[in-house]
Amino acid sequence: MNEPYIQFKNVTKRFKQLKVLDDISFDIERGKITTLIGRSGMGKSVIFKHIIGLLEADSGEIILDGRRLSDIKHRDRRKLKSRMGYLFQNLALFDAMTIFDNIALPLREKTNLSENEIKEKVNDKLEKLEIIDTANKYPSEISGGMNKRVGLARALIMDPEIVLFDEPTTGLDPIRKNAVHSMISHMQKKFNFTAIIISHEIPDVLYISHKILMLDNGKILVDNPPDELEKITNPIVTEFIQGVETLKDDMTGLQNKKAIANKFEETVNQMTTHCKFSLIIFKINALDEINENLGFIFGQKIIQHMANQIGEFLPCSCHNSRYSDDMLVTLLPDAGIEEAQNCLNKFSASIKKCPDLPPQGYKPMQYSVSAGVAEEKRCGTIEDAMTPALKEMNMIGEFTLNSN
Amino acid sequence: MTFIHSTLGHLGRGTITTVRELGRVAIFSCHATLLIFTYPLKLRRIVEHLYFIGVKSVLVVSLTAFFTGMVLGLQGYYTLSKFGSEGLLGSAVALSLIRELGPVLTALMVTGRAGSSIAANIGAMRISEQIDALDTMDINPTKFLVAPRIAAAIISLPFLTAIFDLVGIFGGYISGVIMLGVNPGIFFSGIETSVGFNDIFGGLVKPLFFGFVIASISCYRGFNCNHLKPGVKGSEAVSLATTSSVVIISVIVLVLDYILTAFLI
Incomplete structure (x- = not known):
């Protein structure tokens, strides 16, 4: 059994009267891809923000790599953040910087690499994601799909141990959607990072996931491997999956x-x-x-x-x-x-x-x-x-x- | 009785909120100022902001200074001529500009041009999660965004004030000497004899404080735009941060000017 890398233990979070996380517990395994599914507004991004330290739980414990987040001192918490990559839902690219500078920023700020080494590393990512031509453009000058790939490149540029992907394929065409899934899976195997993905792309995302968590009304309804998803009889789960699932592979036009x-x-x-x-x-x-x-x-x-x-x-x-x-x-x-x-x-x-x-x-x-x-x-x-x-x-x- | 209770309650809550906010601004500004000197020093970013706050403000500051100087020359001439003291026009213009008008008007112009832009820029970054993105990349947003702006404002304000003073005196010269016929020798000798080191020192110390206030408050308002007023979020919050920072800085500059003058006089 793989040792859990991240553990949520009876975590509750309220925003005023609204209980977004209601006494939830689950484990995220080290070196695996875990996918968070659920309806919009159910608190999936809130879970991410707890992991990254942008939000604190009202009660319960979040354990990261064997240490309780609440016990980690401010300075150590910053170090912990440097081990994480985060692809924001709205990308959060710096609109006053070029695409190259956006991706190079963490390298410039957090490493001692020379400008040539930074250039090489950034160009390598840009080439792999086929956005090398956009290097000197600004985020407002390129398409949403391209911006998505820029966000991905920035999240992966520091070779992080944990990567959080908040809806990484929304707004992409089928080829690029599959390319992004393929890239996440490939990179995860290559660098063995722990990936957590928020996605509605069912069943595509199931192919690359090792575990599925479904969040609904503050509760975890599913905590299973993707193969077991069909055996779940909870009507909320089946209704959700049937609602978002397609039987056709968008990219090839074949059945899935x-x-x-x-x-x-x-x-x-x-x-x-x-x-x-x-x-x-x-x-x-x-x-x-x-x-x-x-x-x-x-x-x-x-x-x-x-x-x-x-x-x-x-x-x-x-x-x-x-x-x-x-x-x-x-x-x-x-x-x-x-x-x-x-x-x-x-x-x-x-x-x-x-x-x-x-x-x-x-x-x-x-x-x-x-x-x-x-x-x-x-x-x-x-x-x-x-x-x-x-x-x-x-x-x-x-x-x-x-x-x- | 109820009216008194509610008024006192309102006043008390307002006072507590103001004091709490002042404390937050103070902590935020001091923290950001300390971060200017922590390793790694971000000189390149300071230079970038020096260009934006300093160099790009030269034109608007010069224009304001020129016409302020002209008005001073004009008004001063007609006032002094009533007493037959037109010869004092040079010192009147220079002293008014160097001691008071230069620092204050420069600060107000920079507030309008750069302060509002800083608040809007940082506010937009806050609502589009760019500041959160910095945080997740383990890049300290205060060091990255606020510290270089404070350093740049503190450095650039004295230079802009010096430019204001020089251009203002030139404006006074145009209206007083060229247009109204005051003797140029008397105009300049008046300046030379009346303006002392203390005047120049006082006139250049004030902008250091003003620069700090402009950058700190505009950054703070932008940084916390989502919490300025309950229920105000998004672009409305950015707009509120921008306008409120300009108003607050303008008032603080005037109040601070009085306090500093009282100490420097």
Whole structure:
């Protein structure tokens, strides 16, 4: 069991008569991504402000890394803040500073790095988020989506131990929304920071989360891993999730994990009419390296291109879905394993590399696509059905990415 | 009886609020002033604010000084000519400007131009959570935003006052000597004989205090714009912080001028 990094113990907070946090208790695990969901105005940002020290609890304890926040002296609390990054809901960028200066500010104020080192570090972040052209502009001169990425860059520039993301993808287009989720997940794995995200992007955010907390009327209604969310029967929770959840992956236009799981269950239940059916799993390899070297948005473009090809070349009776960050799953009703394999072979022959060019100045990179097929044999869940296909994945295409 | 009770209660509450607010301003200003000298020294930021508070105020201060000097020359000439003492015009203009009008009018002009801007700027940063963002980045907002402004105001006000005095005397010269025909030699010798070190010293000490007051109060009002009046938030709070800081600073400058004059005379 992972040791909790942050613990809320019976925390209550009132704003005049309004009880925003009502005797709540929960743990945030070290090195994991925890997502806070809930209706607007339910106090999710208030939890963040308690963690960062902008607000103090009326009663109860907040324990951070084994120390009670209320016991930490002012000076030590400042040190603690330097271990945190915070992406504000309204971004809170300094409107009188350029984008470069906004991101460089914590480095200039809190480190002894030379101006050249700062420039290198900031430019690296700007390039990864594909906003390098905005470096000399002011926040008011760029779009909301770009400003969001500037906020992200600023939150991550100091390589913090805890990063708080207050609705990081609101207002972004599907590619950038996925790129941001992908980036959070990638950075979290790379630097092993503890991430807490406030988000309404269900189910997208569930793919990258290790734990979900739901806050409603000052109480924690959900404190579970994302896989267990569907088992919760509390009507407030189910109503909320159904209200915000979509069954379509915005970026690829394919069905999402939940939709394909539903379709799988439905097909299994109709096994009397469909005597057999198969599934094909496609996996984009080296996506992490592509994300890191060519940018998260480019990584998402490769997934989008792959999804388009699947939609174009596979028979229209197939149910195509984006199952996870780098995995696409296709369900072939009425098809046995031979038929599925034939389908895959035809697809392998026609698969093309992503036509988008990587950003200039990068060394050529390779990525490959693997695929595996499996036939459903009434074994229950989609995960079980996918296991044999995952075990026998073969490379179906290998591509080199050049910037010209 | 009820009326007396309520009036006294109102007065008492008002007094307590004022004293409490004065205490907060004092703590805020002293803390910010101490932070000017703590490591790391933010000289670059001080220079940036010197440019904004000092250099950018030169034009408006010069214009005010020029016309003030002209009016003084004009009024002084007609008053002194009644007693046949036109020769004292130079010393009358110079002493009025150096001892009183220079420091006070410079302070009031800087309050209108820079003080209001400081309060609005910091207030806008408060309502858009930029100050909270500094806090979360472990950047002390008082050291980052307030200390350099106080330092810059304290440094720039004496220089602006000196400019005011010189331009004002030039304005007095234009109206008194060029337009009304006072002898230029008498005009300047009057200044030379009447203006002493104490006058100049007093005239340049006052702006140090005024600079401190202008920057401290405008920063404080902007910094706390969300708590100035119950229920007033957002852009309305910024507007309140801006106007109230100008009014408060103007009154304090005049009161402080009297107190300092009493000590320096």
